[in-house]
Amino acid sequence: ENIFDRSRMAPKTPIKNEPVDLSKQKGCTPERNPITPVKLVDRPQPDPWTPTANLKMLVSAASPDMRDREKKKELFRPIENSEQSDTPDSLQYDMVDDSTVDEFEKQRPSRKQKSLGLLCQKFLARYPSYPLSTEKTTISLDEVASILGVERRRIYDIVNVLESLHLVSRVAKNQYCWHGRHNLSQTLKTLQEAGELQYGELMTFFQHKEQDLEYKFVERKKETIPDSQFRPLLDFSESDCTSASANSRKDKSLRIMSQKFVMLFLVSKTKIVTLDIAAKILIEDTQDTVDHSKFKNRCSAIPRKAGLLMVTWEDKRHHSERVSPPSSFFPHLYVLSMTSYDEPRGHSPTSDAMPGMQRGACALYETCATGKQRLTRHASFNDTQPCEGTRRKVSSEPSSPRRERQDEYCSKMINLAAVCRQKIEEDTRNPSITSPLSLLPVPGDSDFCVNPLPQAVFPVVQADVPNLSVPNGIGSQALHPSTPAASKTENGKPTLLPNQPFLCFPSSSLFMLCGGLQEDNLRETLPTTGDMANRRAEAQAAVPPAACQKRSSHKCALPSVPADDEEPAAKKQTVEQSDVPLSLVVPKKPSESPKAESTPGNGCTSAEHLEAFRLDLASPAAPEAADKESTKPLNSQEQEKWSQNKDLDEPSSGKEHISKENTNQPFLPQYLYVRPTAGLSSFNFLFSTNQAPGAISLAASQLPSLSVPCVVVPSAALASFPLVCSPTITSPLSPVPDGSFSAAASMNFSMSGLASTTPVFIGTTTVVTPKVSPTPSVDPQQPAHPTLHLSPVLTRSCGAVKLDSPVCMGHPVTLLKLQQPSSAPLTPKSIRPACHEAFFKTPGSLGDPVAWKKSEGNLTRNASSVQRRLEISGTSPD
DNA sequence: CGATCCCGCCACATT
DNA sequence: AATGTGGCGGGATCG
Numbered sequence: 042e043n044i045f046d047r048s049r050m051a052p053k054t055p056i057k058n059e060p061v062d063l064s065k066q067k068g069c070t071p072e073r074n075p076i077t078p079v080k081l082v083d084r085p086q087p088d089p090w091t092p093t094a095n096l097k098m099l100v101s102a103a104s105p106d107m108r109d110r111e112k113k114k115e116l117f118r119p120i121e122n123s124e125q126s127d128t129p130d131s132l133q134y135d136m137v138d139d140s141t142v143d144e145f146e147k148q149r150p151s152r153k154q155k156s157l158g159l160l161c162q163k164f165l166a167r168y169p170s171y172p173l174s175t176e177k178t179t180i181s182l183d184e185v186a187s188i189l190g191v192e193r194r195r196i197y198d199i200v201n202v203l204e205s206l207h208l209v210s211r212v213a214k215n216q217y218c219w220h221g222r223h224n225l226s227q228t229l230k231t232l233q234e235a236g237e238l239q240y241g242e243l244m245t246f247f248q249h250k251e252q253d254l255e256y257k258f259v260e261r262k263k264e265t266i267p268d269s270q271f272r273p274l275l276d277f278s279e280s281d282c283t284s285a286s287a288n289s290r291k292d293k294s295l296r297i298m299s300q301k302f303v304m305l306f307l308v309s310k311t312k313i314v315t316l317d318i319a320a321k322i323l324i325e326d327t328q329d330t331v332d333h334s335k336f337k338n339r340c341s342a343i344p345r346k347a348g349l350l351m352v353t354w355e356d357k358r359h360h361s362e363r364v365s366p367p368s369s370f371f372p373h374l375y376v377l378s379m380t381s382y383d384e385p386r387g388h389s390p391t392s393d394a395m396p397g398m399q400r401g402a403c404a405l406y407e408t409c410a411t412g413k414q415r416l417t418r419h420a421s422f423n424d425t426q427p428c429e430g431t432r433r434k435v436s437s438e439p440s441s442p443r444r445e446r447q448d449e450y451c452s453k454m455i456n457l458a459a460v461c462r463q464k465i466e467e468d469t470r471n472p473s474i475t476s477p478l479s480l481l482p483v484p485g486d487s488d489f490c491v492n493p494l495p496q497a498v499f500p501v502v503q504a505d506v507p508n509l510s511v512p513n514g515i516g517s518q519a520l521h522p523s524t525p526a527a528s529k530t531e532n533g534k535p536t537l538l539p540n541q542p543f544l545c546f547p548s549s550s551l552f553m554l555c556g557g558l559q560e561d562n563l564r565e566t567l568p569t570t571g572d573m574a575n576r577r578a579e580a581q582a583a584v585p586p587a588a589c590q591k592r593s594s595h596k597c598a599l600p601s602v603p604a605d606d607e608e609p610a611a612k613k614q615t616v617e618q619s620d621v622p623l624s625l626v627v628p629k630k631p632s633e634s635p636k637a638e639s640t641p642g643n644g645c646t647s648a649e650h651l652e653a654f655r656l657d658l659a660s661p662a663a664p665e666a667a668d669k670e671s672t673k674p675l676n677s678q679e680q681e682k683w684s685q686n687k688d689l690d691e692p693s694s695g696k697e698h699i700s701k702e703n704t705n706q707p708f709l710p711q712y713l714y715v716r717p718t719a720g721l722s723s724f725n726f727l728f729s730t731n732q733a734p735g736a737i738s739l740a741a742s743q744l745p746s747l748s749v750p751c752v753v754v755p756s757a758a759l760a761s762f763p764l765v766c767s768p769t770i771t772s773p774l775s776p777v778p779d780g781s782f783s784a785a786a787s788m789n790f791s792m793s794g795l796a797s798t799t800p801v802f803i804g805t806t807t808v809v810t811p812k813v814s815p816t817p818s819v820d821p822q823q824p825a826h827p828t829l830h831l832s833p834v835l836t837r838s839c840g841a842v843k844l845d846s847p848v849c850m851g852h853p854v855t856l857l858k859l860q861q862p863s864s865a866p867l868t869p870k871s872i873r874p875a876c877h878e879a880f881f882k883t884p885g886s887l888g889d890p891v892a893w894k895k896s897e898g899n900l901t902r903n904a905s906s907v908q909r910r911l912e913i914s915g916t917s918p919d
Numbered sequence: 920c921g922a923t924c925c926c927g928c929c930a931c932a933t934t
Numbered sequence: 935a936a937t938g939t940g941g942c943g944g945g946a947t948c949g
Contacts, residue, residue: 151948152947153948155925156924192926192927193938193939194939194940197939201939201940214938215937215938295940920949923947923948925944925946928941928942928943929943930940930942931938931940932938932940933937934937
């Protein structure tokens with residue numbers, strides 16, 4: 042090619058070397074055969090790879106066929122690269138037969154091009170940021186590895202980090218499930234909270250004190266704080282069911298470290314996190330964990346040097362904002378990444394100050410509203426103070442290998458995280474592609490609603506009664522403002538707004554969603570009072586450990602409220618309504634049993650874990666609520682009442698409302714909503730009615746086990762929470778004939794006894810694991826405790842129990858799905874193919890990633906808009 | 920030339 | 935035993 046090219050071009054456009062060479066080298070290289078100047082061109086220029094320039098030039102100048110070739114190559118790339126596509130990130134595989142080309146390209150891909158970050162970008166590019174909930178995208182490590190042209194080992198790195206942020210989850214060996222960023226904000230929030238607890242003080246301290254002090258502090262900390270506290274709450278779901286072995290398994294370190302690492306950023310108030318500090322804290326922390334032995338080494342090797350990793354807020358705007366506590370940011374937080382600093386707004390002082398950043402590996406966690414948190418590795422940080430101390434150290438000691446390793450983690454995480462962010466940015470940048478769940482950088486954007494929602498959703502009720510009693514619904518308390526107000530028709534009947542994800546239930550205790558179901562069937566199978574009680578207990582037990590663990594999350598959560606101004610009114614409202622400090626209560630979770638904390642244990646697969654995690658995320662406030670309620674022990678009477686009510690109500694058709702609107706939507710699930718009676722906590726059950734009668738069956742056994750496709754939601758939450766997922770929904774859409782789906786139809790979960798009022802979402806959809814253990818792993822010793830006062834201990838137990846109960850929560854995301862049909866003409870089908878195909882497509886067919894991306898964007902956008910509307914509408918209850 | 924971090928061997932875990 | 939995972943040392947690259 043080059044030759045060819047050259048022959049043609051050279052004469053026309055004597056560029057670069059040629060002219061120079063000729064003139065200068067005339068004498069020097071006479072020997073050189075003028076006829077084969079090829080070498081010159083061909084040979085990699087001595088000058089730095091200016092790939093872009095050269096490539097462009099060559100391509101543009103090239104003959105048509107050459108262009109074609111180029112195109113081919115381009116297409117061949119499995120993934121479209123980031124905007125700076127020009128970077129000749131060359132393909133690791135040169136398919137093109139053209140030898141010349143190969144040579145040209147062969148310039149070994151430069152390390153950058155092989156970087157983990159880039160690889161991660163490619164990886165992420167393959168999957169939709171906000172996949173439809175129904176579509177379960179599975180990722181085959183091998184496949185991806187081959188497609189991306191890297192060894193599988195590398196993929197593990199990526200996946201591990203992504204998993205830490207719950208963008209993916211491990212389903213089986215070699216198989217991961219792509220979840221996208223639907224829950225990212227929640228994940229971050231959770232991490233933040235956890236981080237606050239775990240590292241808040243440390244971070245603060247470190248960031249404000251001298252190093253020597255730091256150490257002391259650490260020591261102190263260690264002494265004062267029980268190990269348990271240090272336990273990672275991180276792996277909400279992950280710590281698998283398997284066994285201690287699993288926990289102890291070091292392999293999770295990257296994952297956990299990643300989470301911790303992220304936490305540090307979320308917690309950091311200074312906006313700057315030095316690698317040094319991060320390493321110290323993380324190392325310190327890891328010591329407490331199971332694998333100490335191993336990590337101790339590292340700890341001892343705490344490095345004193347090395348580049349600094351820092352996060353800074355790039356506040357181009359209000360200075361005040363910049364100062365605001367991190368917590369205020371969180372609602373809008375999302376992970377960003379950044380691979381290169383050449384980004385447009387690179388005007389940040391930091392970039393200049395930190396040359397290291399240009400290296401490309403920087404990750405950030407950014408807040409939409411305020412600014413951006415930037416993580417950078419830096420070599421020469423001039424203007425900022427925090428680093429100085431560390432820097433010195435750097436020079437003083439040779440970095441220990443251990444430390445380096447530690448650092449490596451960080452860098453890995455950074456790289457990967459960066460990628461995530463990039464993607465997000467892409468999405469956000471494009472107005473049309475906003476995800477409902479995504480956070481928009483624009484303050485006030487309602488897209489945030491989801492995040493905050495959880496809190497609002499599970500407001501802590503001071504008195505159970507008021508909350509529940511409100512006959513007309515949602516009206517009074519916390520309940521959600523959003524829908525009803527707007528949607529309610531004059532007659533007060535609940536109506537379904539076109540895009541409304543859920544209904545508002547005026548006063549009926551029993552409700553049918555998505556009409557057309559036979560409650561009878563359901564009723565028949567409805568659990569007896571006792572069962573209900575048990576169920577409740579179960580539900581409570583099911584509360585994700587992470588949730589339980591949150592103890593003083595309120596610290597951050599509440600403070601953040603102010604930031605809510607930007608949030609959709611609906612959200613605000615909810616928050617306000619639930620005046621009670623949400624998080625105050627959270628019992629302190631005993632983290633002693635890491636396992637317990639982890640997730641529902643028995644046979645559940647990672648997928649389930651994920652779900653659990655989601656659950657956790659979805660109802661961050663849940664624990665608190667539970668706790669609160671716990672203060673007010675539920676007595677059996679209440680429970681009975683509750684159940685009775687339910688029973689009574691059921692028959693009364695008058696109270697039942699069927700929304701026909703929903704019928705329009707093909708895939709809408711039908712749920713039977715059982716409104717909790719007064720005095721009962723905020724606990725709602727939504728039973729999927731469209732299930733086969735058999736699907737719903739409650740086991741009468743002592744061990745409360747429930748096999749029902751249903752969604753349980755706190756009453757308060759109902760209104761504003763776009764919950765609900767039904768297995769049915771997914772099936773039609775699901776392109777993947779996953780056996781798992783079928784399993785979803787009837788989910789079997791059991792909750793043991795703690796009877797807190799913890800809200801639980803159970804989504805069958807999410808159950809991916811075919812092997813749901815039929816046997817409730819409820820600890821026999823933990824009978825259902827209808828009434829309980831959650832004490833830390835109890836909570837703990839709760840956590841433990843939870844472990845045993847495989848509970849899945851439906852992701853709010855489902856909402857989207859429901860909405861989709863109505864709001865957007867797009868059929869899931871049309872959308873889905875894009876993504877999936879992309880996955881399997883040959884490189885050549887990948888050419889249109891953009892296309893599918895777009896479609897995706899549209900969808901999401903629609904959904905988001907819908908949601909937004911929803912939120913807004915809810916806003917004005919008054 | 921020191922700092923990074925990619926590569927891929929290999930140990931450990933799981934199937 | 936085979937295969938999946940990922941820890942970690944070595945050395946190529948980068949700045």
